[in-house]
Structures are given as C-alpha cells and as structure tokens.
Amino acid sequence: MSVAHAVRVQGLTKHFGDHAALQDFSLEVPVGQLVALVGESGSGKSTLLRHLNGLHRPTAGAVEVLGTDVGSAKGAALRSLRRRIGFVFQQFHLVGRSTCLENVLSGSLGRLKGPRPGVIGYPIAERRDALAQLERVGLADRAFQRADTLSGGQQQRVAIARALMQRPNLMLADEPVASLDPETSKQVMDVLLRCCLELNLTVLCSLHQVEMALGWCQRVVGLRDGRLVLDAAASDLRESDLRDFYSDTETRKRKADPTRTPVPAAAITAR
Amino acid sequence: MLALTPPWTKRRVLLAVTGACLAVATAASWRDLGMVPTSLLAGVSDVRNLMERMLPPRLIDGGRVLELALETFLMAFVGTALAAAVSIPLGGLAARNISPNRWTAGAARGFISACRAIPDLVFAAIFVRVLGIGVLPGVIAIALHSIGMIGKLIADAIENIDEGPRHATEAVGANRLQAFTAGVWPQILPSFVGICLYRLDINLRTSVVLGFVGAGGIGFALRDAFGGLLYPQALGIVIVIVIMIGLFELVSGRIRRALLGDAAVVLPSHGWMGLGSRRPRRKALGQGPQPTPAKGRPASGSLRPPWTRERLTAAAYLAMFLGLIVYAFGELQLSPLEVLWALPDLGRVAAKVIPSQIDAALAGQIFSAMVETIAIGFVATIIGAALSIPIALMAARNVAPAKWVYAAARYGLVVWRGIPELILAVIFVAAIGLGPMAGAFALSIYSVGFLAKLVSDSLEEVRPGPREAVMATGATRPQEMITSLLPQALPAVAGHVLYVLDINIRTSTILGLVGGGGIGFLLFNSLRVLRWEVTGAILMLIFVSVYSIERLSGWLRTQLR
Ligand SMILES: Nc1ncnc2c1ncn2[C@@H]1O[C@H](COP(=O)(O)OP(=O)(O)O)[C@@H](O)[C@H]1O
Ligand SMILES: [Mg+2]
Numbered sequence: 001m002s003v004a005h006a007v008r009v010q011g012l013t014k015h016f017g018d019h020a021a022l023q024d025f026s027l028e029v030p031v032g033q034l035v036a037l038v039g040e041s042g043s044g045k046s047t048l049l050r051h052l053n054g055l056h057r058p059t060a061g062a063v064e065v066l067g068t069d070v071g072s073a074k075g076a077a078l079r080s081l082r083r084r085i086g087f088v089f090q091q092f093h094l095v096g097r098s099t100c101l102e103n104v105l106s107g108s109l110g111r112l113k114g115p116r117p118g119v120i121g122y123p124i125a126e127r128r129d130a131l132a133q134l135e136r137v138g139l140a141d142r143a144f145q146r147a148d149t150l151s152g153g154q155q156q157r158v159a160i161a162r163a164l165m166q167r168p169n170l171m172l173a174d175e176p177v178a179s180l181d182p183e184t185s186k187q188v189m190d191v192l193l194r195c196c197l198e199l200n201l202t203v204l205c206s207l208h209q210v211e212m213a214l215g216w217c218q219r220v221v222g223l224r225d226g227r228l229v230l231d232a233a234a235s236d237l238r239e240s241d242l243r244d245f246y247s248d249t250e251t252r253k254r255k256a257d258p259t260r261t262p263v264p265a266a267a268i269t270a271r
Numbered sequence: 272m273l274a275l276t277p278p279w280t281k282r283r284v285l286l287a288v289t290g291a292c293l294a295v296a297t298a299a300s301w302r303d304l305g306m307v308p309t310s311l312l313a314g315v316s317d318v319r320n321l322m323e324r325m326l327p328p329r330l331i332d333g334g335r336v337l338e339l340a341l342e343t344f345l346m347a348f349v350g351t352a353l354a355a356a357v358s359i360p361l362g363g364l365a366a367r368n369i370s371p372n373r374w375t376a377g378a379a380r381g382f383i384s385a386c387r388a389i390p391d392l393v394f395a396a397i398f399v400r401v402l403g404i405g406v407l408p409g410v411i412a413i414a415l416h417s418i419g420m421i422g423k424l425i426a427d428a429i430e431n432i433d434e435g436p437r438h439a440t441e442a443v444g445a446n447r448l449q450a451f452t453a454g455v456w457p458q459i460l461p462s463f464v465g466i467c468l469y470r471l472d473i474n475l476r477t478s479v480v481l482g483f484v485g486a487g488g489i490g491f492a493l494r495d496a497f498g499g500l501l502y503p504q505a506l507g508i509v510i511v512i513v514i515m516i517g518l519f520e521l522v523s524g525r526i527r528r529a530l531l532g533d534a535a536v537v538l539p540s541h542g543w544m545g546l547g548s549r550r551p552r553r554k555a556l557g558q559g560p561q562p563t564p565a566k567g568r569p570a571s572g573s574l575r576p577p578w579t580r581e582r583l584t585a586a587a588y589l590a591m592f593l594g595l596i597v598y599a600f601g602e603l604q605l606s607p608l609e610v611l612w613a614l615p616d617l618g619r620v621a622a623k624v625i626p627s628q629i630d631a632a633l634a635g636q637i638f639s640a641m642v643e644t645i646a647i648g649f650v651a652t653i654i655g656a657a658l659s660i661p662i663a664l665m666a667a668r669n670v671a672p673a674k675w676v677y678a679a680a681r682y683g684l685v686v687w688r689g690i691p692e693l694i695l696a697v698i699f700v701a702a703i704g705l706g707p708m709a710g711a712f713a714l715s716i717y718s719v720g721f722l723a724k725l726v727s728d729s730l731e732e733v734r735p736g737p738r739e740a741v742m743a744t745g746a747t748r749p750q751e752m753i754t755s756l757l758p759q760a761l762p763a764v765a766g767h768v769l770y771v772l773d774i775n776i777r778t779s780t781i782l783g784l785v786g787g788g789g790i791g792f793l794l795f796n797s798l799r800v801l802r803w804e805v806t807g808a809i810l811m812l813i814f815v816s817v818y819s820i821e822r823l824s825g826w827l828r829t830q831l832r
Contacts, residue, residue: 053743083745093740098758099277106754110745115753119277127275144277159740166744 005064006031006170006202007052012061014047014226021047022226025061029202029219031169034193036213036234037206038242039223045206048223049172052204053085054078066169083110086163086201088173088192092155096148100139100158103147104130107165133161137191153184160192164199171196173205177212185209189216214239282830289827297653300646304707304788314703314712321502321702330507336492340515343488345599346406346481347474350413352596353610354421355467361418362425363451369429369437371447380426387419387821388814391477392693392781395486396798397624397806401616406603409486411613413474421470428462429455461531468523475519479512480693483784484795497697513689520685529584624807633805637793641812644789645820647711648776654711655718655775656768662719663726670730670756680727687720692778696787707788714775714782722771729763730756762831769824776820780813 007029014022022044029035037045050056051063054070063070068081086107094103102119108126109116116122122130134140137157142150147158156176163171176192177185193216196203207213213220214234222230222245230245277283330336364370365379391412398408437454445453482490489512496505576582600606629637664670666680695713703709733756741755757764783791790809797805 055739055743079745079747081745082743085743087740087743089736089740091736093736095737095741095755095758097761098754101277102754106741106746107744109741109747109750109754112750115749117753119275121753124275131275144274162740162744 004031005029006033006066007204008062008064009048009051010062010064012048012051012063013059014044014051014056015059020226022051025223025226025228027221027228027231029204031202032200033219034196034203034217035205035219035221036217037204037221037223038208038213038230038245039206041208043223044226045223046174047226049087049174049204049206052170052172053082053087079110083166084169086166086168086171088156088159088163088171088176090175090178092152092159092179094147094155094158094162096146098147099144100134100147100150100161101127101130101143103158104133104161104165107133107162110166130161130165133164134158136164136195137161151184152180153188156180156188157191160188160195164195168201171201171203171205173203175206175208178208185212211239213242286830289830297649300649301653303643303646304650304711306650306708306711314699314708317702318699321698325502325506327503328506328510329503330511331501331504336489336508336511339482339489339492340511342406342603343478343482343490344475344515344519345603346409346488347413347471347478348595349599349603349605350410350478351417351421351467351471351474352592353410353414354417354470355463357414358418358421358425359463361422362429363455365422365426366429368432368434369447369451369455379422383419383422383426384818385419385814386415386417387423388777388817389416389419389810390777390781391416391474392480392484392784393794393810395481396484396784396795397620398613398617399485400798400801401620402613404485406487407605407609407613409478409481409488410603410605411610411617412481412486413478417470417474420473421466424466425459425463428459428466432458464530465527468527472520472523475516476689476691479516479691483693493694493697497701502701509690509694512691512694513686516689516691517685520689526588530588620803623803624810625804627804629805629808634808637790637805637809637812640783640790640793641816643707644779644782644791645776645816647707647714647779647782647787647789648772648820650711651714651718651775651779652768652772654715655722655771658715658719659722659726662723663730664752666723666727667730669733669735670752680723684720684724684727688717688724690717690720692717693781693785696782697785700786705786705788707782710779710782710787710789713787714779717778718771718775721774722767725767725770726760726764729760729767732763733759765831766828769828773817773821773824777817780817 005028007027009025009027012022012025013020025044025048027048037048039045047056051058052065052070054073058071061071066081066084068077070078070081073081094100095106099119105116105119105122105126108122108130112122112126119127131140131143134143137160139150139154139157139161142154142158147155150158160176171192173192177188180188189212192205193203195201203217205217214237217234220230220232220234220237220242221228232241361379361383364375365383367373367376370376370379394412394415395409398411402408402411432455436458437450440450440454478488478490479493480490482488482492483494485491489508493505493508493512496502496508662680662684665672665676666684668677671677671680692714695716696710699709699713703712737759738751738755741751746754779787779789779791780794781789781791783789783793784795786792790813794806794809794813797803797809
C-alpha cells in the first residue's frame with residue numbers, strides 16, 4: 001500500500017498490570033508533518049512513542065508505522081523498521097565511555113552486518129558519514145572525546161546525530177529537552193527540528209514546555225490519562241489555549257483528588 | 272580534513288603498551304609451561320576418565336566426615352573472628368589519618384601486606400612443624416593470613432571516613448581512643464561486618480584443604496581418600512564440601528542482608544562487590560536513611576535507646592556470634608590461653624626463617640620455580656577469562672536469553688565455586704600427572720567460576736538506557752552487546768580479571784603441595800626437611816613477587832576507570 005501516513009494508530013490500549021496507560025487511542029500522522037505531543041507527566045506520551053518503534057507491545061489495537069504493522073513485527077522485520085525510525089530519549093542514553101563518533105556510528109548498525117568493536121570496526125564510508133552528522137549538529141570537533149565528558153545539551157546533540165545516522169524516515173523524540181536548562185533547550189530543539197525539516201522527516205516530539213510546541217510544530221496533540229483530548233493545528237492555537245489545557249488538567253486533578261472536594265464522575269469528562 | 276581514526280592520546284598509548292606487555296607475558300607463560308591447545312583436549316579426556324573411576328560417589332564413615340566438616344567450619348569461624356579482633360587496632364594503626372605517626376602506619380601496613388602475601392596453607396604448614404598436628408596451627412594460620420585482608424580493608428575504610436565527627440569529638444577534649452570509638456567506629460561498622468562475612472566465606476573455602484598439611488578439618492579425610500586411591504570416597508567428601516560451602520554462601524547472604532540491607536559493601540582493593548540482592552530492605556547496621564521509629568519512640572525522659580526491629584536484629588546476631596564463639600572453642604578443645612602460649616613459639620620460627628647460606632644452584636632453582644608459578648597464574652587467568660565471559664552472559668539477569676538459563680547458571684556457579692582450587696589441582700594431577708600443566712588447568716577451571724560470578728554481577732549493573740537506545744536503531748543483540756553492553760561493563764570486567772590474576776598468582780604458589788607445579792614444591796619440601804633458611808628465602812621471594820603484582824594490578828585498575 002502507499003504510505004500516505006507515516007503513523008496510523010487505531011484504538012490502541014496499553015495496560016501495565018491493571019493500570020491503563022493508553023486507552024482507545026487513535027492518531028494518524030501524514031508524511032512530513034511535525035507533531036508535538038503535550039500532556040502532563042504520566043499522561044502516556046512515552047508509552048505512545050515506545051509503541052511506535054516496538055519497544056512496547058499493544059494490549060489491544062493496531063499500530064502501523066511507515067506501512068509496517070508494528071504490533072506483529074518481530075526479528076528482522078522489526079529491526080528493519082527500527083532502522084527507519086530515529087528515537088531521541090530524554091536521558092540521551094549515550095554509551096558514556098565511548099567516543100562521540102562511536103556513539104553516532106552505532107546509528108548505522110542496522111544496515112551493517114555483525115558486531116562492530118570500536119570506531120575502527122566500521123567502514124570508512126560510515127565513519128565519514130558519522131563525522132558529517134556530528135558536523136550537522138555542530139560537534140565535529142568533539143568526535144574523539146568521551147561522550148560522558150560533554151555537557152547535557154551537547155550529549156543530546158550527539159544522540160540526535162546518532163538518530164540521523166540511521167537515515168530515518170520518521171523521528172520520534174521523547175521529551176528531548178526536559179533535562180536541559182531553557183537556553184540549551186532552545187538550541188537543542190532548533191538543531192533537532194532544523195535537521196528534520198532539511199531531511200523532510202516526519203516528526204513526533206513529546207514536550208512538557210508549552211512554548212516549545214507552538215514555535216516549531218504544525219500540529220499539537222494533547223493527552224490526558226492515556227486518552228486523546230486535544231488535536232489542533234498549531235496555527236489555530238494560541239499560547240493561552242495551551243495554558244488552559246494544562247491548567248485545566250491541573251484543576252481536574254485537584255478535583256479528582258478524593259481528599260479534596262469530591263466531584264461526581266460525570267463532571268470530569270474530557271472536553 | 273578531520274581524522275577518521277581515534278587519535279593516540281597518552282592514555283591510550285599507555286594502556287595499549289601495558290596490554291601488549293600482558294599479552295606477551297601470557298604468551299611467554301604459555302610457552303614456558305609447554306601448553307598447546309591439543310594438550311587442553313587431552314586433559315579434558317583424562318579428567319573424564321578419572322571422573323568415571325570416581326562414580327558412583329560413596330561416603331564410608333559418614334559420621335566422621337560430617338564431624339570433620341563441622342570442625343572445618345568452626346576453624347574458619349574462629350580464625351576469622353581472631354583476625355577481626357586483631358585487625359581493628361592494627362587497621363587503626365595502619366590508617367594514615369588516625370595513626371599516631373607515619374612510621375607506625377608504614378610498619379602496620381607492611382605487616383598486613385606480609386600476612387596477605389603468604390598463603391594460609393603455607394602458614395599452616397609452618398605452624399604444624401612448630402606446634403604439632405591439630406586444629407590450633409590451622410586456626411592461627413587462617414587468622415594470620417586473614418589479617419592481611421581484613422586489616423587492609425579496615426585501614427582503607429578508616430581512611431575514607433567523614434572526618435567531621437572525629438574532629439568534633441576531639442574538639443570536646445576526647446582522647447585518641449575515645450575519638451575512635453565515638454567518631455570512627457560507628458562509621459566503619461557496616462563495612463567491618465561486610466568485610467568479615469566476606470572473609471569468612473573465603474576462609475571456609477581455604478580451610479577445607481588445611482588438613483592436607485595436618486592442620487585439621489575435612490582435608491584430613493580427603494587426603495586419606497586420595498592417598499589410598501579411594502576415588503568414590505574422595506568424590507563423596509568433595510560433594511559434602513560443595514554442599515557445605517554452597518549452604519554457607521546462602522546463609523551469609525541472608526545475614527548480610529539482614530544486617531546491612533542492600534547497600535553494596537565497597538571493598539576498595541577488590542572493586543565493587545554487589546553483595547546481596549537488589550530488593551530494598553531495612554538494615555540493622557546501616558547509616559543510610561533510617562526509618563523513623565514511629566512505634567518504638569522512647570517515652571519522654573527515657574534514657575535508653577528504644578528496641579526497634581533493627582536493634583533487635585543486630586542484638587540477636589551479636590548474641591548468636593558470641594554463643595558460636597564459646598561453642599567453637601569448646602568443640603575444638605581450644606582455650607584462648609593456648610592461642611596466646613603459641614605466640615612465643617611462633618616468634619622463634621620468625622627468627623629461624625631469616626634466609627642465609629643459600630648456594631647458587633638452589634637459588635637458581637628457586638628463581639625458576641617462581642617464574643613457573645607466575646606463568647601458571649597468567650595462563651590460568653587468560654583461560655579463565657576467555658571461558659567465563661559466555662557463562663557470565665548467561666548468569667546476568669539482564670542479558671540471559673531466558674529466566675531458566677539465568678537461574679541454572681547462577682546455581683551452577685554456586686556449586687562450581689564451591690570446589691576449592693587445591694582440590695581441583697589434586698583431581699587434575701591424578702588425571703593428567705604431576706606438573707605445572709595440571710596446576711594451570713585446575714586454576715583455570717577455578718577462575719572460570721570465580722570470574723563468571725564477578726563479571727555477571729557487573730553486567731547486571733550496566734545502565735539499561737544506552738542499551739535500549741542502540742536496540743532502537745535496529746541493531747541486533749550481538750551488535751548491541753559489542754557496542755553498548757561491553758563498553759559499559761569493560762572497566763569493571765578488566766578490573767575483575769586483574770584481581771583474579773592477582774589471586775591466581777598467590778594460589779599458584781601452593782599448587783606444588785599436591786604436585787601441581789610452581790614454587791610450592793620447594794617450599795613444602797624445605798619445611799619437610801626443616802631447612803628454615805630455604806623456607807625464609809622462598810617466602811621472601813613470594814612476598815616480593817606477589818606484592819609487586821598486587822601493586823601493578825591495583826594501579827592498572829585505577830587507570831581503567
Ligand atoms: N514500564 C511500565 N510499567 C508500569 N507502568 C508504566 C510503565 N511505563 C509507564 N507506566 C505508567 O503508564 C502511565 C503513562 O506513563 P508515560 O507514558 O511514561 O507518561 P508520560 O511520558 O506522559 O509522562 C504512567 O501512569 C506510568 O506510571
Ligand atoms: Mg515520559
């Protein structure tokens with residue numbers, strides 16, 4: 001089938017034990033779109049993103065990414081799908097003792113055969129490519145520095161280079177700047193989204209900061225308690241709307257807290 | 272144009288050169304022992320033949336064997352307790368921050384190092400010559416050798432304390448001893464307990480062979496069985512030993528968790544030992560966040576600390592410990608006075624072992640035997656390292672392909688490590704004949720079990736995030752292991768290998784007792800014919816070699832972080 005949609009999620013439900021992290025969640029993302037996922041901590045953003053590259057398995061529902069059914073893919077099929085999906089984590093997840101170049105090079109493992117010990121285990125062409133990716137994120141001069149000697153923002157840029165090294169079609173980023181200070185956050189978001197725009201990638205990026213979402217993305221999707229509660233074009237939203245979304249979540253939480261004012265269940269339906 | 276290969280920094284050059292030297296040393300050792308890969312295979316089939324002659328295991332006179340097993344445990348226990356008692360003041364004198372002066376600290380450290388360098392079996396053989404056959408020489412040998420480790424770790428722990436409380440007590444006018452009990456002791460108590468339990472584990476393993484030289488315990492029975500070629504009986508005794516050691520490992524794990532919680536006890540010279548499971552637990556002796564004693568809060572005005580559950584646990588274990596000490600002295604028919612009276616005799620030995628009048632031919636012999644000893648240590652370590660990695664991958668919870676593989680590997684390792692190295696040496700010598708090759712194989716097999724345990728513990732400590740990130744790029748499991756798992760675990764693994772090299776070289780000094788090659792043959796022979804000056808010369812050489820290897824491996828381990 002043609003891949004008009006990069007991501008297609010139908011009625012996705014995920015239970016951890018008897019706790020539902022996602023409930024009947026549906027979402028379609030056309031190729032090339034930049035989508036921001038917003039929502040309180042614990043609303044299910046990470047869980048959703050991890051389903052898209054098969055790090056989680058759905059309890060119910062269908063997840064189709066880049067034309068592949070992720071729910072049923074395993075082994076080589078899952079790996080070849082993952083190769084086409086870049087994933088950027090909040091905690092960077094670099095191998096601290098390895099050099100930056102080596103970390104970036106690991107992004108090419110999906111298209112290489114066999115284990116690759118050290119930088120010299122990779123073909124020269126890949127090394128050249130990895131250096132180019134580091135250059136793209138502005139860290140070519142740090143190629144042979146240990147990753148754990150870099151600052152947080154620099155480490156996240158190396159992690160972005162690693163994801164770009166995969167030559168992905170889809171980029172998933174799970175709160176990529178939540179561990180960084182505001183100034184660095186802005187730089188890192190700039191690098192991430194500029195690269196994705198240049199390469200015409202589809203992007204799903206979960207964010208905690210309201211302003212970040214509006215500045216860059218075309219579409220904003222909001223989650224609350226594992227359900228979709230907001231889906232709007234960024235141009236239609238103003239910052240105040242998003243603030244309302246969060247403050248509403250806050251109020252609702254406070255109301256739901258049984259030690260405070262008890263409220264009938266009907267009063268807390270999604271808007 | 273930017274470089275595409277890593278630049279040669281000073282550190283990389285240094286590590287590469289050291290690595291190359293170690294590789295050359297290993298290759299040279301391999302040649303020195305005349306080992307070829309085919310000999311490995313031949314050895315395996317010889318051992319299989321011997322095993323067939325051992326089956327089915329039997330236990331003739333089982334009551335006596337069990338009695339000797341109990342005696343072994345009690346010897347290890349009393350020896351460890353004596354060492355612990357002596358190590359507290361000695362460790363205090365050796366700690367540079369609280370020692371009266373630099374010379375005292377240096378002398379105490381030197382004594383501790385010497386105790387560590389001489390294997391307990393050697394001490395035992397010497398004391399048996401002086402005090403006669405029995406448990407007393409065994410207990411003193413265990414105690415003396417253990418001081419080498421307990422004393423060192425206590426001194427290291429004291430040097431790492433938070434100095435505030437000690438200065439505070441001194442500031443209110445406390446004397447040195449008061450400052451120790453109020454400001455130092457509480458801080459090192461958890462490490463002290465952890466160290467002693469760990470050492471008791473080790474001592475139980477070594478004490479089962481002390482009977483080989485007449486120093487008491489189950490080794491007597493084992494020596495008789497092997498000496499009389501009663502192989503099924505020997506296997507029966509080995510099984511008793513393995514069960515005893517395995518059981519004690521489980522019990523000591525429980526005690527450790529009850530007293531110390533999950534806090535991994537740092538043993539500075541041995542790297543991190545993840546001791547105990549990761550389940551959060553209350554601890555009786557910890558200094559970590561203590562749960563507020565809501566129930567046991569003292570009534571206002573009470574002058575006694577409340578009996579919280581933690582205090583009750585600690586008190587119960589203390590009572591058990593004291594009871595066991597009393598029982599052990601009774602059961603072993605030892606009196607504390609006897610231990611004291613032995614001291615002058617030991618002093619006379621110390622005077623006799625001053626090396627003198629060694630002719631050049633003998634000196635040459637001793638020297639080449641020491642080279643062989645070191646060669647055995649290197650070969651055993653390299654074989655052990657190569658074989659232990661795949662086992663460690665199965666015995667690490669976060670790497671094992673399936674839960675049952677993990678469980679099987681973990682329990683298998685407990686049994687594996689339950690067979691003391693000297694017993695393996697006896698078996699290999701019986702199977703493939705006298706010589707360093709038998710010793711090297713035995714030590715290799717022992718190292719595999721020991722290293723696999725240490726390495727799998729380190730693998731379990733690897734952060735999962737970077738591994739998941741590499742899997743998310745579409746890498747295969749083997750690719751992920753090479754790119755993410757191993758680089759993260761590498762410093763710890765290399766540290767363990769160096770630690771085991773250190774231990775192997777110490778152990779290979781005693782393989783000669785059972786015909787496994789190395790300097791042990793000359794050493795025990797000199798004791799047999801009472802040529803004390805030769806014994807002294809050999810001990811001196813062992814001390815120098817073992818101490819330099821210890822320093823080298825310690826230095827390398829700090830470089831690898
Ligand atoms: N591996 C897991 N096991 C159990 N519960 C989980 C797991 N991952 C997430 N959860 C739960 O699912 C809910 C959604 O979590 P998450 O997707 O991480 O939210 P977000 O990323 O929006 O903060 C939370 O209540 C969280 O506790
Ligand atoms: Mg999250």
